[in-house]
Amino acid sequence: MKFWQVSFMVxxxxxxxxxxxxxGLCxxxxxxxxxxxxxxxxxxxxxVPPDAAALQTQAETLLGHPVENFLVVELPETDWLREVQVSFPPFSIGRxxxxxxxxxxxxxxxxxPIMVDAATAFGSGEHPTTEGCLTALEQLARTRTFKNPLDMGCGSGILAIGITRLxxxxVAAVDNDPESVRVTLENARLNGVLPLISAETAEGYVAKIVAKxxxxxxxxxxxxxxxxVAMAADLKASLAPGGIAVLSGLLTRQEDxxxxxxxxxxxxxxERLRIGEWSTLVLEAS
Incomplete structure (x- = not known):
């Protein structure tokens, strides 16, 4: 199967x-x-072959300035199943x-166990931010019990599934990308925890499931x-006194x-967990 890659700098x-x-376009x-x-x-x-000119026009219109190093490359045909097997072997993060x-x-x-495939939604477990979150959650499980958790920006649903395992x-799950919500629910089904995970497409904490x-x-x-940073006040308003927030997706230089x-x-x-240049923060509400 052939693939085409469009790349540019921003x-x-x-x-x-x-x-x-x-x-949603690729x-x-x-x-x-x-x-x-x-x-x-x-x-x-x-x-399928992309309309490179239209994509470049879209990017430049959205940004309001030209993009740099815009390239389109036809990739060689590959046995993608074999590539996945080689590039995504099983691995462990704590338990x-x-x-x-x-x-x-x-x-x-x-x-x-968490079964998840690399897909169009973020979160196959390999990125240091996902590793940091799963590590923090497992550490919390040694001393804390939670009854009403939220996975904000659920991606593939890997954290929501991890929470159900612990x-x-x-678990309530929210993402502003409909594909992520679809993948979250599919992964929940494949892992046998679909009855425990409710996912909704929404912009952050305005989700109906959050209000409920x-x-x-x-x-x-x-x-x-x-x-x-932008959602800090909304997080606080949605977190119970003494509640815990596990935050990641930030570089160590962005911690402050x-x-x-x-x-x-x-x-x-x-607590701060650092893996390379990436950081995971564990915070508690007063």
């Missing part, structure tokens, strides 16, 4: 906006940091055992630093601004 603050815009979107804190490359993957549907061997008996409780179920005693949000925004709302840092 500024850091433009990346998430453009990635979200194009996510088979997958990848964002690679080229120059720390400044330049990112957006890569769009298509299974969590993450594996794709191509893996036929049963999970280890003492593990917390506490066997219903808040206050939450646990909120996990693996998104990006800027939206974390994310922490400051949440400390203004009365939350306090309990």
């Amino acid at each position: 500024g850091e603050m433009e990346t998430s906006f453009l990635a979200e815009h194009f996510s 088979d997958s979107v990848s964002c690679l940091e080229v120059d720390e804190g400044q330049t990112w490359q957006i890569q769009l993957l298509f299974s 969590f055992y993450i594996y794709g549907s191509h893996v036929k061997e049963p999970p280890p008996t003492d593990s917390l 506490w066997q409780v219903p 179920r808040k206050p939450f005693d646990l909120i996990a949000a693996n998104i990006l630093a800027s939206p974390l 601004m994310v922490i400051a925004a949440h400390e203004e709302q009365g939350l306090h840092v309990q």
Whole structure:
């Protein structure tokens, strides 16, 4: 099967906006940091030949300026099943055992299994931010019990599924991308936890499920630093006193601004987990 890749360079603050815009127009979107804190490359993957001129016009219209290094490349035909098997072998994060549907061997008996495939929604478990969130959640399970959790920006649903594995409780999940919500529910079905996960497409905390179920005693949000800052007040308003927030999607150099925004709302840092240049924060509401 043939694929075509469209790529171009944008500024850091433009990346998430453009990635979200194009996510529904192609088979997958990848964002690679080229120059720390400044330049990112957006890569769009298509299974049919793309209209390159129209895509470039869209990007430049949205940004209000020309994009740099706009390229279209026809990729060589590949055995994608074999590529997935090689590039996504099973792996463990603490007690969590993450594996794709191509893996036929049963999970280890003492593990917390999560089956998830790399797909159009973010979150196959390999990124340091997902690893940080799952690690933080497992550590919390040693001393805390939660009954009403929320996965904000659920992506593939991997955190929501992980929460059900740890506490066997219903989980609310929200994402502004309908494809992410679809994938979350499909992954919940494949993992046998669909009755426990309710997912909704909405812009953050305005979701109906949030209004219905808040206050939450646990909120996990693996998104990006800027939206974390922008939604700090909404998080506080949705979190019960003494509740826990697990936040990721931020670089270590962005910790201070994310922490400051949440400390203004009365939350306090309990732990910082750093994996490479990525950070996961655990905060508690007063």
